[in-house]
Amino acid sequence: MARPLIQLALDSLDFDQTLSLAEQTAPYIDIFEIGTPCIKHNGVELVKALRTRFPNKLILVDLKTMDAGEYEATPFYAAGADICTVLGVSGMATIAGVIKAAKAHQAEAQIDLINVSDKLACAQAAAELGANIIGVHTGLDAQAAGQTPFADLAAIASLGLKVRVSVAGGIKPSTVRQVVESGADIIVVGAAIYGAASPAEAARIIRDAADGKATHQQMVIDKIWSVLNKTEDSNAERLTRMLDRAARIFVSGAGRSGLITKFFAMRLMHSGYDVSVVGEIVTPSIKRGDLLIIISGSGETEQLIAFTKKARDIGADILLITAKEKSTIGDLADGVFQIGQPEQYGKVHGMPMGTVFELSTLFFLEALISHIIHEKGIPEEEMRSRHANME
DSSP states (O other): OOOOEEEEEEOOSOHHHHHHHHHHHGGGOSEEEEOHHHHHHHTHHHHHHHHHHOTTSEEEEEEEEOSOHHHHHHHHHHTTOSEEEEEGGGOHHHHHHHHHHHHHTTOEEEEEOTTOSSHHHHHHHHHHHTOSEEEEEOOHHHHHTTOOSHHHHHHHHTTOOSSEEEEESSOOGGGHHHHHHTTOSEEEEOHHHHTSSSHHHHHHHHHHHHTTOOOHHHHHHHHHHHHHHTSOTTHHHHHHHHHHHOSSEEEEEOHHHHHHHHHHHHHHHHTTOOEEETTSTTOOOOOTTOEEEEEOSSSOOHHHHHHHHHHHHHTOEEEEEESOSSOHHHHHSSEEEEOSOGGGGSOOTTOOTTHHHHHHHHHHHHHHHHHHHHHHTOOHHHHHHHSOSOO
């Protein structure tokens, strides 16, 4: 099977922003699609600008032509478009017009099957007319209703038509391989790239997934990176100030988060802080002026709520490190550090049962320690001198 092409939907109305996004993602993208709202707003000049800047990329203009096919498509092909789209519901006369215009410019015509009732018949008829690409497209409204393009994609691919098959509709890194294995030649991605904190990195991840290069190890690394990229950068400075202001530091967490707290406590001890893990038999009583750090993805663990209330009654400062925007512990705490955003903690392939939060928090805290030792100039020899020597 030929290497699948990655198509990026450029949907912004802003001319310069569209060109900037194309520049950022160009190393990983094969086809730049000027989305329907974008082409309506910016017109043929955007086609010319993209053609000039990216002479080696394919440019698709998503006209979604409904009538006057040849007349409407011709100026866009003349401006440098490689592909124009025509709606399958427009009828064969309109489709034939776009195909004629494409042939006149040594270009291609794509038939968009959005809202076509008999998609197989339309695809067959369009291919016989000379269409080059059949687009299996689940629109935004259909996506919102829970529809996906996979069943239609498999059905179209099974026809064995001499066309390329394009698929669009909510595709993201976790579904790219499914799209490829279902028979897509062209994978259309929109929000998963342009809505990412780093569009270039998101495009790279999708390119690797399409090429079968995304190992589970890389998937874990990419997920942690995406979570930390959505975490407030100022948290390291803020937490450093809280640590330095505290008379003593107490840390607590339950389950896997509890393991992260112990890891963090060890690093704080290596860095010269007076730190204790709540629940150990040698842990002293907490007092006013101390800092209690709770690590809890939910912020709702009953035992940790009890610790928080006790610390609050005594007058200690409280910091919650969590995945949630709002929680019981968060409402009681003096500060809340949110790791990533709530929508990043849905079902994640290859990282079960909350691992995304724990690993992301571990990376965040380890980076914090790196920040502290560099800011304070703590030599590694000094840290090693505090390391346990009875193990």
